[in-house]
Amino acid sequence: MARCRKCRRKKADVFIPHHRLPLCEEHFLEWFEEYLARTVKKFKMFSPKAKILVAISGGKDSLVLWKALNNLGYHTEGLFVDLGIEDFSLISRRVAENFAEELDRPLHVVSIAKEIGLTIPDLKSRTKKYCSLCGSIKRYFFNRFARQNNFDVLVTGHNLDDEASSLLSNTINWQLKYLARKYPVLPEGNGFVRKAKPLCRFTAFEIKEYARLQKIEYLTERCPLSPEATRLVYAELMDELEEKMPGTKIRFYMDYLRKVYPIFNKQVEDFLDRPLTQCEFCGEPAVSSPCFVCKLKAEAKA
Ligand code: SF4
Ligand code: ZN
Ligand code: ZN
Numbered sequence: 001m002a003r004c005r006k007c008r009r010k011k012a013d014v015f016i017p018h019h020r021l022p023l024c025e026e027h028f029l030e031w032f033e034e035y036l037a038r039t040v041k042k043f044k045m046f047s048p049k050a051k052i053l054v055a056i057s058g059g060k061d062s063l064v065l066w067k068a069l070n071n072l073g074y075h076t077e078g079l080f081v082d083l084g085i086e087d088f089s090l091i092s093r094r095v096a097e098n099f100a101e102e103l104d105r106p107l108h109v110v111s112i113a114k115e116i117g118l119t120i121p122d123l124k125s126r127t128k129k130y131c132s133l134c135g136s137i138k139r140y141f142f143n144r145f146a147r148q149n150n151f152d153v154l155v156t157g158h159n160l161d162d163e164a165s166s167l168l169s170n171t172i173n174w175q176l177k178y179l180a181r182k183y184p185v186l187p188e189g190n191g192f193v194r195k196a197k198p199l200c201r202f203t204a205f206e207i208k209e210y211a212r213l214q215k216i217e218y219l220t221e222r223c224p225l226s227p228e229a230t231r232l233v234y235a236e237l238m239d240e241l242e243e244k245m246p247g248t249k250i251r252f253y254m255d256y257l258r259k260v261y262p263i264f265n266k267q268v269e270d271f272l273d274r275p276l277t278q279c280e281f282c283g284e285p286a287v288s289s290p291c292f293v294c295k296l297k298a299e300a301k302a
Contacts, residue, residue, distance in 0.1 A: 006031075014209045018247040025213050032210050036068050036198055043184045045196035046153045048074070053151040053193075055142050056080045056100075056107065058092035058219040060211045061157030063099050065199055067214055069155070070103055077151075081141050082111040083134060084119025088224055095219045108149075110141045116293060117300030124225055131227060133292075140293050144284055146193040158197040161204045164249040165235040167256055172234075180264040183257065190276050191285030201250065 004010045004024035012022030016031075023031055039045075046052060054066045056078040069076050080096045082089050093109065100107035113119050116137075124130040146154045163182070170178045188194040199207065211218055241248045278284070279291035290298070 013213070014206075016206060018203070018242075018250055028209065029213055032202075032206065033068050033071055035201065037072055039184070039201050040196075040198050043196070045155075045185045045198060046074075046194070050074070050152040051150065052076045053142070053146045053149075053154045054078045055138075055154060055156045056096045057157070058095040058099075059157070060204075060207055060216070060218040061159055061199060063096075063216050063218045064207050064210050064214075065155060065157045066099070066103065066105070067216060068210065069198070070105060076105055078105065078107040079142060079145050080107060080109045081138050082109055082113070083137075084111070084113045085121060085223060085225060088221060091221065092219050095217065099216070099218075108145065110145060112137060112141070115141070116296050118296055120225060122300075123296075130225065136292065140284060140291075143191075143193055144282070147191070151193060153194040153196055155196050155198055157199055159199045159202050159204055159207055160249050160253060161235065161238065163197070163200050164253045165231065165238045167253060168238055169231065169234040176264070179260075183261060191278065191283075200253070203249065 002012050002015070002022040004012045004027050005022055006027040007024060010024035010026070013025045014028045015022045016028075021031070052069065052074055054062060054069065054076050056062045056066065058080070062078075066076060066078055078096065078100055080093060082093055096107055120130060120134050120137075123133055127133065142154055142156075145151075166178070167182060169175075170182065184198075184200040185196040186192075186194065210216075238249055238252075276285045276287065277289050279286040279294055280289045281294040282291060284291055284293070286292070
């Protein structure tokens with residue numbers, strides 16, 4: 001492999017194709033954290049003093065995000081939502097707890113079995129849409145915890161691969177509602193906390209390399225309930241395009257944000273201003289009262 005572009009002395013450990021950048025270990029780690037800080041600034045995600053809640057799953061993205069933000073000196077705490085998916089949840093939780101201990105930062109845990117009285121496998125036996133329900137449940141608890149504990153922002157580990165493939169899927173299916181929300185930062189309002197995706201300009205490959213060099217032990221198993229999602233088809237399509245034309249993912253995503261997203265901006269405002277009510281039982285923002293989580297709780301008791 002070539003020499004490091006930065007120091008020109010050491011042999012490069014990592015080659016970043018779409019930046020055409022060979023870097024040694026030290027300068028890759030430095031590049032990664034600087035690029036993360038620049039992304040936070042570029043999209044005005046949060047201030048240096050912000051109290052940040054990191055959504056932790058135990059996978060590479062959330063752990064890398066936590067580590068890099070911590071290295072940059074931000075005030076961070078983690079939240080893990082235990083979904084009760086048997087061994088998978090047990091192992092993910094252990095990985096997250098070990099990592100928090102190593103990082104010496106607090107990790108909070110919310111268990112949906114305790115909170116709702118139901119687990120995701122219970123929901124799977126009731127509905128085919130358990131994955132989208134699972135996603136809504138996670139968002140509900142992340143939002144509630146962040147707001148009740150006065151965090152300034154909730155950050156998630158979505159990376160460029162995730163963003164580009166979901167953008168492709170939302171565009172092919174013209175899902176305007178999702179396109180209107182596809183921005184790396186969403187402001188707080190109507191009971192929702194501020195949300196940001198600081199890894200949105202990093203590929204899964206760069207994140208894996210950061211994890212390897214920082215010796216981060218992350219969960220590699222996939223959720224056993226994960227269906228053969230069509231989402232994967234779009235991810236594979238994007239990978240194919242990227243291989244043939246390096247730089248496609250970042251160009252597709254950044255051009256969307258620059259050229260197309262402003263058109264949807266108005267819709268985002270409409271979305272944030274939509275007439276939401278407050279759940280009379282838990283106080284969370286909801287389309288109607290009781291909210292979907294309180295309905296599930298009532299079902300579990302019945
Ligand atoms: Fe939840 Fe598993 Fe579906 Fe992911 S794959 S949304 S963790 S049930
Ligand atoms: Zn170097
Ligand atoms: Zn409620």
